[in-house]
Amino acid sequence: MTSVNAQTTLQAPAQGRSTGFGWFAVLFLIAAQVTAIVISPPDRDMGDLQKIMYVHFPVALNTFTCFFVVLLFSVRFLWQRREQDDLLAASAAEVGTIMTGLTLALGMLWGRPAWGVWWVWDPRLTSTLVLFLIFAGYLALREFVEDPERRGVWSAAVGILGALNVPIVYMSVRWWRTLHQVQSSPSTVDPSYVIGIRLNLTAVLLLTIFLIWRRYEAALTERAAEHVLQTAALGGANA
Amino acid sequence: MNPSEADLAIDARMLARRFGARWVLRGVSLALRSGEAAGLVGDNGSGKSTLLRLLCTLIRPNAGSATIFGADVVKSADRVRELVGFLSPVPGVYDDLTARENVRFAATMLGRPAAQADAALERVGLVHVASERVRGFSSGMLRRLSLARLLVQAPRLILLDEPYNNFDAQGIELVNAVIRETVARGGSALVVVHDVGLAAPVVARWFGLRDGKIEPLAGAPTRGVAPAGAFASSGAVH
Amino acid sequence: MAFRDEWARARAVAWKDLTTERRSKAGFNSVAALAVTILVLFGFALGPDTEAARAAAPGALWLSALFAGVLAFNRSYQVELDGGALEPLLLYPGARRSLFAGKLMANFVFVALLMAIVIVVSLVLFHVAVPAAWPMLLLVVLFGTIGLVTLGTFYAAMASRSRAREVLLPLLLFPMLVPVLLAAMQATKAILDGDIMHEAGAWISLLVAFDLIFLIATFFTFDYVIEA
Numbered sequence: 001m002t003s004v005n006a007q008t009t010l011q012a013p014a015q016g017r018s019t020g021f022g023w024f025a026v027l028f029l030i031a032a033q034v035t036a037i038v039i040s041p042p043d044r045d046m047g048d049l050q051k052i053m054y055v056h057f058p059v060a061l062n063t064f065t066c067f068f069v070v071l072l073f074s075v076r077f078l079w080q081r082r083e084q085d086d087l088l089a090a091s092a093a094e095v096g097t098i099m100t101g102l103t104l105a106l107g108m109l110w111g112r113p114a115w116g117v118w119w120v121w122d123p124r125l126t127s128t129l130v131l132f133l134i135f136a137g138y139l140a141l142r143e144f145v146e147d148p149e150r151r152g153v154w155s156a157a158v159g160i161l162g163a164l165n166v167p168i169v170y171m172s173v174r175w176w177r178t179l180h181q182v183q184s185s186p187s188t189v190d191p192s193y194v195i196g197i198r199l200n201l202t203a204v205l206l207l208t209i210f211l212i213w214r215r216y217e218a219a220l221t222e223r224a225a226e227h228v229l230q231t232a233a234l235g236g237a238n239a
Numbered sequence: 240m241n242p243s244e245a246d247l248a249i250d251a252r253m254l255a256r257r258f259g260a261r262w263v264l265r266g267v268s269l270a271l272r273s274g275e276a277a278g279l280v281g282d283n284g285s286g287k288s289t290l291l292r293l294l295c296t297l298i299r300p301n302a303g304s305a306t307i308f309g310a311d312v313v314k315s316a317d318r319v320r321e322l323v324g325f326l327s328p329v330p331g332v333y334d335d336l337t338a339r340e341n342v343r344f345a346a347t348m349l350g351r352p353a354a355q356a357d358a359a360l361e362r363v364g365l366v367h368v369a370s371e372r373v374r375g376f377s378s379g380m381l382r383r384l385s386l387a388r389l390l391v392q393a394p395r396l397i398l399l400d401e402p403y404n405n406f407d408a409q410g411i412e413l414v415n416a417v418i419r420e421t422v423a424r425g426g427s428a429l430v431v432v433h434d435v436g437l438a439a440p441v442v443a444r445w446f447g448l449r450d451g452k453i454e455p456l457a458g459a460p461t462r463g464v465a466p467a468g469a470f471a472s473s474g475a476v477h
Numbered sequence: 478m479a480f481r482d483e484w485a486r487a488r489a490v491a492w493k494d495l496t497t498e499r500r501s502k503a504g505f506n507s508v509a510a511l512a513v514t515i516l517v518l519f520g521f522a523l524g525p526d527t528e529a530a531r532a533a534a535p536g537a538l539w540l541s542a543l544f545a546g547v548l549a550f551n552r553s554y555q556v557e558l559d560g561g562a563l564e565p566l567l568l569y570p571g572a573r574r575s576l577f578a579g580k581l582m583a584n585f586v587f588v589a590l591l592m593a594i595v596i597v598v599s600l601v602l603f604h605v606a607v608p609a610a611w612p613m614l615l616l617v618v619l620f621g622t623i624g625l626v627t628l629g630t631f632y633a634a635m636a637s638r639s640r641a642r643e644v645l646l647p648l649l650l651f652p653m654l655v656p657v658l659l660a661a662m663q664a665t666k667a668i669l670d671g672d673i674m675h676e677a678g679a680w681i682s683l684l685v686a687f688d689l690i691f692l693i694a695t696f697f698t699f700d701y702v703i704e705a
Contacts, residue, residue, distance in 0.1 A: 078701050133652035140648055144639045146259060149299065153705035154635045157698040158649060161631075164694055165653055168687060172656035175683070176663060229260065297564060321570040329561030335497040347489040348569040350482055372500075388565065 012224035018213045025206035032203040036196035049113055054196050056106040058204035059099055060128065064166070065208050066096030067131070070138075071163035074156035083223065086152035089159055091215035093138050095208060100132040123177040127170045134162045134169075148223075248273050248396045248427035249294060253303035255451075256289055263289045265451035266303065273308075273395075276418050276428040278438050280456075281448035287431045288328075290448065291398045294429070295325040307396055324394035328401045330381035334374035338365050338384055341373060345388040359390040363413065378405040386413065395426040402430060403437045415441045483575040490579025495586060497556055504552060505587065512545035512595050520602050527604050534603035535665035539621065539658055542595050546588045546625060547647055550633035553580055558637065567704060577630065577699040584626045592618050605669055613677060614668050620684040621661030624691060628653050631695040634702050657691075660684040 036054035069092035077085035107125045108118050119125075138158050145151040249271040256264045263286045271277055281287050292298050294305060296316040304311065310318040332341045339360060346356040360369050363383040368376070373384065382405050389397060402414045418428045418441045432438045435445075447454040498504055519537035523529050557563040566576060596618070600607065608614060629650055636646035664680035 078698070130652050130655045137645075137649040137652060141635065141639070141645065144641050144645055150705040153701050154639075157635070157702045158632075160698060161628075161653065161691075161694055164690065165656065168656045168690065172659045172683065172687075175680075176659050226260075295568060297567065317570060317572075320568055323568075325564075325568055327561065327564055329564070331561040331563075331565040333493065333497055333556065333562060334560060335500040336493065340493075340496070344489055344493050345565070345569075348486055348566070348571075350485075350571070385565075 012221045013217045018210060018217055021206075022210045022214065025203070025210040028206055029200075029203040032196070032199035035199050040192040040196045049110065052106055052110045054200045055204075056103065056110060057197060058200040059106065060103040060124070061201065062204050062208045063096050063099045063103060063128070063131070065205060066092045066099060066212065067135075067163045067166055069212060070096065070159045074159035074163070077152055077156045078160075081149075081152075083148070083152065084220065086148075086156065087219040087223065088212070088216050090142060090155060091219055092212050093135050093155075093159060094215055095211045097132065097135045097139060098211075099208065100128050100135065103128050104132060121177060123170075123174045126177070127173045130169045130173070131162075131166060134165060138162055246273055247271065247306070248275065248308060249305065249429065251290075251294070251303070251305040254290070254293055254300045254305055255302040256286075256293060256298065256300050258289075263451055264293070264300075267448070267451070267453050268303075269446060269453055271427050271429060273427055274422055274425050275444065276422050276430065276442050277444040277446060278435065278442040279429060279431045279446050279448060280433075280435060285448045286451045287448050288400055291325065291400050291429065291431060295323045295398055296320055297325070322395045324389045324392045324397045326385060326389050326397065326399045326402055328404060330378075330385045332373050332381060332384050335372060337370050337372050338376075339369040341384060342387045342391060346391050349392050351391050355391050356387075359387040362390055363387045364409075379407065379410060382406060383410065383413070386417065390417065393421075395421075397421050397426065397428045399428065399430045401433065403432065403434065411437055418442075483572060483578075486569070486571060486575040487578035487582065490576055491582035491586075494553060494556065494580060494583035498583070498587065504549075505590070508545050508548050508587075509591055509594050511548070512541045512591055513598050515541035515544050516595065516598055516602055530603040531605055531669075534599050534605050535662045535669060537603065538595055538599045538665065539662050541599075542588065542592050542622075543625065543651075543654070543658065545595075546591060546629060547650065549584060549587045549591075550626075550629040550650075551637045551642055551646055553584055553630065554633055554637035573700045573703050574696055576703065577634075577696065581626060581630050584630050585622060588622050588626050588629075589618070592622055608668050608671065610668050610672060610677070613672075613681070614665065616681055617661055617664045617668065617677070617684070620681060620688055621657065621664075623688045624657035624661070624684065625654065627688065627691045627695055628657070631699065631702070634699065657684065657687050660687065 033054070037051055042048050042050065070089045073085040073089035073092070076082070077089060104125065107122075107128070111120055111122075111125075112118050138155060141158055142151055142155050145154055247270055249269060251267055251269045254264050254267040255262065263284075267286070267290060269290075279287050279290070289298070293300055294307065294312060296312050296319050299313055304313070306312065307319045307322050310322065312319050333344075336344065339357070342356040342360055343353050346353055357369075360366055363386050365380065365383055365387065368380070373381070376384070382402075386402075397418070399414070399418070403411050406414065415438070418430065418438075421428050422441075428441075430438050430442060445456040447456045516537060519533065519541065520530065523533050523537075554563075557566060567573070596614075599605065629646075632649045632653070633646055636642045636649060639645055660680045660683045664677045664684065667674065667677040667680065
């Protein structure tokens with residue numbers, strides 16, 4: 001097991017290694033939108049409103065990617081105490097919070113014309129709101145704790161319990177709203193819709209990876225700068 | 240494990256610790272043998288308390304390592320806690336419990352019989368107030384109470400942070416007796432003091448801590464006066 | 478460390494917490510008074526309509542217990558922080574789990590007593606008859622309280638030692654408690670309505686499952702959290 005002592009030097013990431021990947025993700029996303037908006041036909045019932053699903057569903061699904069990354073690296077941080085894992089988990093939590101927020105916003109944009117109200121206590125929308133609040137708490141905790149080690153341990157614990165709670169929240173809210181829709185699944189709809197959804201799923205996944213990566217690089221650069229100051233303060237005693 | 244390593248009560252190597260951006264310890268190396276009592280002196284903010292708290296596993300080092308009788312303070316913290324007793328300047332007792340309840344609680348947590356708690360209370364001279372609630376005790380009585388906790392534990396290494404504060408002559412002698420007994424049974428003591436004279440009868444070796452680094456001192460520092468070069472306050476106090 | 482020792486240590490911590498709490502009676506009494514006040518305010522919000530009050534009773538009951546109980550969780554660590562007692566507590570050898578178990582037991586007793594008061598008061602205020610299946614209601618209270626206390630005690634270990642602890646604890650705790658509260662409220666509602674749909678049992682099993690998951694997860698992570 002690596003002790004905390006092993007983390008004394010942190011390297012700043014090479015400048016903009018993620019940039020190329022980012023451009024690819026953005027171009028892919030644009031291409032996916034072209035397919036979704038231009039090529040696939042409007043929905044029989046919902047018309048062009050249906051197009052929002054091409055973004056809403058992939059974004060909602062990729063929030064789980066973020067929370068999975070949080071879980072994975074929080075566990076590894078508690079185990080090995082590498083500062084990088086804490087920063088990566090935090091980056092994923094930040095991106096995940098934004099993605100849940102986006103899911104809620106898109107859901108409301110869809111709900112207003114479709115149901116006539118901005119908000120319905122739909123099980124999936126409600127669960128997403130709860131998850132948003134759980135991870136807003138995670139980010140608030142990081143703000144309120146200054147010591148990096150304590151911040152790392154505490155947010156790892158909060159991240160692990162929060163991620164564990166994701167399926168539990170979904171299940172309990174679903175039971176609570178027994179009148180639920182069938183999960184939208186690509187296999188029950190028009191083939192051109194399926195292609196649009198799949199392309200968008202891939203595009204949003206790439207974008208998610210890029211955002212987490214970029215945020216992680218920024219956090220790493222910040223911490224590496226602090227480490228340089230540390231080494232200077234130690235006067236090389238730490239070599 | 241290397242037996243000669245385990246012989247060392249404290250083996251600290253290049254310990255460093257920071258709080259926020261401030262480095263309180265900047266590479267402290269210190270060795271203390273079994274059966275040895277040492278004193279630690281230094282200005283305010285020189286890192287004395289931080290060093291003791293590192294050695295008793297209350298905080299982790301940012302760099303460097305330390306072992307207590309061969310047990311690593313980070314990797315075998317659990318073992319270290321069995322070997323080390325720490326007397327903090329803060330009493331750390333519960334106001335709404337009586338003196339006896341406080342020490343008996345400590346005994347249970349340490350896995351010691353209750354009789355040992357009562358014996359310790361007698362030793363520190365608090366029997367007459369044993370069933371009084373601690374709220375309202377004088378600071379000297381509170382120190383005696385935390386000393387009783389240390390007596391119940393009877394650890395191999397004692398780390399004392401300003402143990403003489405708030406003590407009368409009798410209390411000072413009590414602290415020194417505890418140090419002597421620990422050393423006599425092959426244990427060790429590291430004592431942080433301001434007034435060097437108080438610990439002089441029991442302490443054989445002195446360390447100076449300045450600016451987060453150890454400065455070994457030749458012999459005992461003279462009472463209240465800075466030995467040459469050891470604590471010349473060159474604006475190092477924060 | 479052997480289980481027997483750990484159990485002795487957990488019991489000692491629970492005894493210590495409950496004794497200090499009992500001797501400074503102000504703590505429990507004011508928290509209980511607050512819980513009743515919240516119930517009364519719920520009554521005002523719902524208006525004088527008997528039916529509406531009866532329908533809202535399960536929600537009001539659990540929420541007032543939650544809002545008042547939150548104060549107990551931070552207090553439980555405040556006792557340690559005030560006199561610097563957390564340090565000796567952390568320096569005792571053996572697993573920190575037993576500290577958590579002890580605090581958990583003490584907080585359970587505290588919140589269970591609070592629940593007893595809250596239930597009696599809400600039966601009166603919201604015109605709810607004592608249900609035929611009252612033993613089942615006790616089960617709901619038991620498992621709901623365990624869930625509440627487990628997460629509350631765990632998050633307070635962090636929140637009480639951070640800046641802005643008053644805000645941070647509810648902010649972390651309330652969203653995490655949504656599943657437990659939903660299950661507890663729905664089970665209570667079903668029982669008070671005579672459990673015509675036979676759903677109370679399912680909610681209770683769900684509650685037990687949540688309790689187990691959270692108990693295991695918090696026991697595993699507490700060691701890290703308390704020493705950081």
